[in-house]
Amino acid sequence: MSGLMVYLAGPGRANEHEEPHLVAGDASIMAWHDDNELNRDAALDIANSLDRAKQFYGTDVDGGHVFHCSLSLRAEEGKLTDQQWGDIANDYMSAMGFTEDSGKAPCRWAAVRHGVSKNGNDHIHIIASMVRDDGTKWNAWKSKYKSQQISRELERKYGLNELGDLRAERGFTPAEQEKARRQGKPEVERHTVARTIRACAVASVDEAEFVRRARQEGLLVRPRFAAGRNDVVTGYSAAVRPGRGERAIWYGGNSLGRDLALPKLREGWTSTPENATEAVNEWIAASRNKRVVAPGRETATPSAELWQKYSDELSELNKSLASVPVDDHATWAQVARETSGAFAAWSNSVEAAPGALAATADRLSKTAQLRRYPVRPQRTVGPSAMGAAKILLTATSRNQGAAQALMLVQLANLAKSIHDMHKAAGDVRAAQQINTVVRERLATVAGALNQKQPANVQRAAVDAETAAALALAGRDHGAPRTGGSVLPPKIEPARKPTLATPNTDRGIDR
Known part of the structure; x- marks a missing residue:
């Protein structure tokens, strides 16, 4: 005392x-x-x-x-x-x-x-x-x-800002914040792990692929088995790979985000007996730090045509949101989760340190986390952002510049739809936060991508559908630039540890 x-x-x-x-x-x-x-x-x-x-x-x-x-x-x-x-x-x-x-x-x-x-x-x-x-x-x-x-x-x-009881993000402790400050890191480790897990989860079609992608992105993952069993996985934990002489800090899925608990993740994946067996094998290999058992889609290099395909899917997804009621919280949470995962995947690929893409992913993840989810699982019907997340995990600053610019436009459109949902629901603070992160942070990414494109490509990228998203980002691809630039000169790919996996012909996009 x-x-x-x-x-x-x-x-x-x-x-x-x-x-x-x-x-x-x-x-x-x-x-x-x-x-x-x-x-x-x-x-x-x-x-x-x-x-x-x-x-x-x-x-x-x-x-x-x-x-x-x-x-x-x-x-x-x-x-x-x-x-x-x-x-x-x-x-x-x-x-x-x-x-x-x-x-x-x-x-x-x-x-x-x-x-x-x-x-x-x-x-x-x-x-x-x-x-x-x-x-x-x-x-x-x-x-x-x-x-x-x-x-x-x-x-x-007392007329103060109300937190509400619909959504709730996971927090972090003062000790975590102090550790990040002491180590000179830009954010607490829990946020880094959560964003990577969300990216890998949204980019995967099944649980085994998720385990492999998480390992490929540099995380340590381990399963939690049902009591007395070694073939039934009920949960997981993940950690950043520690440096020499350091100890790994593990975070359970549910402590990373309400939408990142294993039962919630499984609602978005394909599930068959074969998938379940393959997943258990990958979990065991991960827990023992062994090679992946059966490399899959994560080893393939996406074709150029897939960029256009997944951009089109984002466009169709955004159009479908016009008919989703504001109070359909489960659907909006799912869309926010997928969009956040796509931004997170892109950030993981091209941002050496958390930047504009990571900030956008983090803000949208707040909309994805509900205090209470429907009893019945909510599965994606029709177009989704899962394909975009998959291809953005492979993005670099040296390829597909025009395709990335178009992808950014479509993702900004989705962020704007989520912004409009919050505004219509009376959640002014959430709407303002999304508006701010898109205008002030995504504008730098849009500018960097725009800077890479020839003038004729820049003008061709603008049509009636994309104009609103570009305006939200505070920049028109066809407009001349004025004043001093505050944009980063380039988006550099992040350095990630490589995971030794044998080449295989199973790495076919499907």
Whole structure:
């Protein structure tokens, strides 16, 4: 308790704490402390008061007796007043059962405000004892779920941005963020793994191909077998191949994304007894770090004609979305998943570090993750983005420039349709995020591809269908460029580890 209070009242890890002070607390705390700026002595005095019941009764709580949480706003929401934060803190603690409103003895608690975070988020910290004033314990059962539900109610009550209960992306821990910063990586490892898995899943027609593609893209993968079985795979985990002397960090499929759990992935693949046997063999080979068992489509080099074919499929998919209702969440999630997978595949092929394509893939993946999916599996009917994902995994900066430009147009069209769905559904924030990532990030990719094409090819690429997507990207292929260019000079293929696999005539596109 004392260590946490001293930290909250101190300068912070990056000297980001400014004027730490209380905005709320239980009656005993607030009787002795006002909203003056806290120093170390005041922090220790508050910690001692918070700890008093535990020290007096000697009550032990499994896992520790200190309750700590942060209530935070998005940076774009601005700031609240101390009075507003105090009201929110009192409502929160009452609903969580820490106060007399629970019908039990109260717990001692305090709410500290010390300025915005490094990312500009206005927030408060709540610290409390899980031992009540009569020595009994506060009940922590399902407290995280309860806290989330209370937060949604407080958002509505105080007119704050509501997170909603339709979609939910997977987060990451402060430790993961700190590790990425320490290693100089542009993003947390979990995001890298999730994007690669999504790309490989969307590009594959069956489970065995998915395993092979994941390994081909540099990931370690291993299966989780059913209890007592070695022929029934119920889940998986994946990791970035570690460097010398490092340890692999494994992530379960469901922890990477709600749409990346193995049962969800299987809904989009062909499933036969032969496929299942082949998949088990590939899983076993992967877990033992052995060669792939039966190389397939992932070893083939797609023909030039396939670029046009898969671009046409994207166009047909986009046209079909005109008849999909806004509240058909499962279909829109599936389309967002496939489109995100296509962007992710392209990013994996041509971006040495996460760039515009990766950012677009990450944003669209949020639409793909529903809190609750339909009981019956949703399978793709008609055109899809799966072919595009497959061919984009083979893309480089040195071939098919015109074809890649057309593919970008069609994918931008799909992103615009998803944007329009969010807008029609009243999800303004999601629509704005997609609009921003397409206009500000994809425009750089469009410009780089446009820069590679002869003028006659640039003009030929524009027709009535593609004009809207190019406008969304903030660039017209036929328009002259003005001012200094902010575009990257080229899109370089990413360096990926090679996986030794024998040549085979099974690598035929089918």
